[in-house]
Amino acid sequence: MATGEEVLLERDGRVGRIVLNRPKALNALTHGMVLTVAAALDAWEHDASVATVVITGAGERGLCAGGDIVAIHRAATGGDPLAAEEFWREEYRLNARIARYPKPYVAVMDGIVMGGGVGVSAHGSVRIVTERTRIAMPETGIGFVPDVGGSYLLGLAPGELGTHLALTAGSVGAGDALLCGLADHFVPADRLPALLADLARLPVHEALERHVTEPPAAPLAGERGWIDACYAADTVPQVLARLLASDHPAAKEAAERIAAHSPTAVTVALAALRRARTLGPLEAVLDQEFRTSCAALATPDLAEGIRAQVIDKDRTPHWSPAALAAVTEQEVERHFAPLGERELGLSPTTPLERW
Numbered sequence: 001m002a003t004g005e006e007v008l009l010e011r012d013g014r015v016g017r018i019v020l021n022r023p024k025a026l027n028a029l030t031h032g033m034v035l036t037v038a039a040a041l042d043a044w045e046h047d048a049s050v051a052t053v054v055i056t057g058a059g060e061r062g063l064c065a066g067g068d069i070v071a072i073h074r075a076a077t078g079g080d081p082l083a084a085e086e087f088w089r090e091e092y093r094l095n096a097r098i099a100r101y102p103k104p105y106v107a108v109m110d111g112i113v114m115g116g117g118v119g120v121s122a123h124g125s126v127r128i129v130t131e132r133t134r135i136a137m138p139e140t141g142i143g144f145v146p147d148v149g150g151s152y153l154l155g156l157a158p159g160e161l162g163t164h165l166a167l168t169a170g171s172v173g174a175g176d177a178l179l180c181g182l183a184d185h186f187v188p189a190d191r192l193p194a195l196l197a198d199l200a201r202l203p204v205h206e207a208l209e210r211h212v213t214e215p216p217a218a219p220l221a222g223e224r225g226w227i228d229a230c231y232a233a234d235t236v237p238q239v240l241a242r243l244l245a246s247d248h249p250a251a252k253e254a255a256e257r258i259a260a261h262s263p264t265a266v267t268v269a270l271a272a273l274r275r276a277r278t279l280g281p282l283e284a285v286l287d288q289e290f291r292t293s294c295a296a297l298a299t300p301d302l303a304e305g306i307r308a309q310v311i312d313k314d315r316t317p318h319w320s321p322a323a324l325a326a327v328t329e330q331e332v333e334r335h336f337a338p339l340g341e342r343e344l345g346l347s348p349t350t351p352l353e354r355w
Contacts, residue, residue: 009040016040017196028066029116044103051103055121063108069142092148095282098123109121110133114138116148126184135182138171144293146272150166160232161179170254174215188211266324301319305319
């Protein structure tokens with residue numbers, strides 16, 4: 001492996017290993033990284049000596065903090081918007097590729113896994129979390145809408161847990177990740193080196209049997225009552241009203257978080273999740289997400305959210321419009337409008353089956 005590369009590719013026994021290698025940027029995905037991972041999957045699919053693919057992140061902080069949103073900010077503030085569109089086009093195609101990869105795809109979701117990091121891990125066939133795992137789809141906090149198949153995954157979560165996570169941009173640990181269907185197995189972090197060594201020489205199930213242990217509790221399991229009741233409302237203002245009327249302290253905290261996010265983003269996110277539940281296969285949802293992402297690029301909130309949270313870090317975004325009541329139905333529908341020749345155009349196929 002060449003240590004200076006943004007993606008390290010290694011053959012280790014039965015395994016083809018992918019290491020996201022931008023530790024100083026918490027392994028945030030660039031366009032080139034997406035293309036490199038896709039090419040490796042293409043090559044290893046037809047390599048009989050590769051039985052399993054494993055993806056991990058370099059450094060101690062996490063697998064991947066998401067896409068390179070600084071590059072997205074440049075595209076949204078006078079740069080080339082087509083560059084952002086092409087990044088999303090290749091990224092979403094990779095998400096779909098991972099979901100249907102014909103060999104076991106083992107994602108080690110240790111540490112921080114957010115946004116695009118979820119896209120390259122939670123669609124895999126074997127998803128491992130540790131006590132250090134923190135998974136989030138934080139898009140509404142930067143004026144964006146859950147993408148990379150996030151609205152598909154959150155739409156499948158039990159009850160309204162996915163809606164709660166999408167609108168609050170909240171993060172979950174290992175127990176809740178398993179509860180929400182974002183992960184499959186819990187392995188203590190100190191056993192990961194041994195697991196990786198065993199994967200290199202054993203079938204996946206045999207390696208997992210040696211290291212998977214009982215996961216920690218899932219705090220959200222005890223919150224289902226107020227979450228399901230509040231988030232079942234038809235609109236974001238109605239959701240907020242129910243949260244504020246709840247006698248559960250966490251409900252009021254959720255309302256405060258949602259109210260601080262982009263009114264346009266949370267409104268579109270709720271609509272996207274509801275529509276995702278009826279679209280069927282992942283590919284159809286990714287097609288929808290491509291439309292909402294391209295539409296968000298033309299709004300002031302995406303650039304402003306990235307500025308406030310990542311560039312200037314003043315944490316005081318000025319949303320436009322600033323109130324939920326000012327988000328029109330026409331603006332919401334614009335996010336779902338067909339793109340003509342610019343469509344992502346993934347072909348919907350059969351429902352996914354877990355490996």
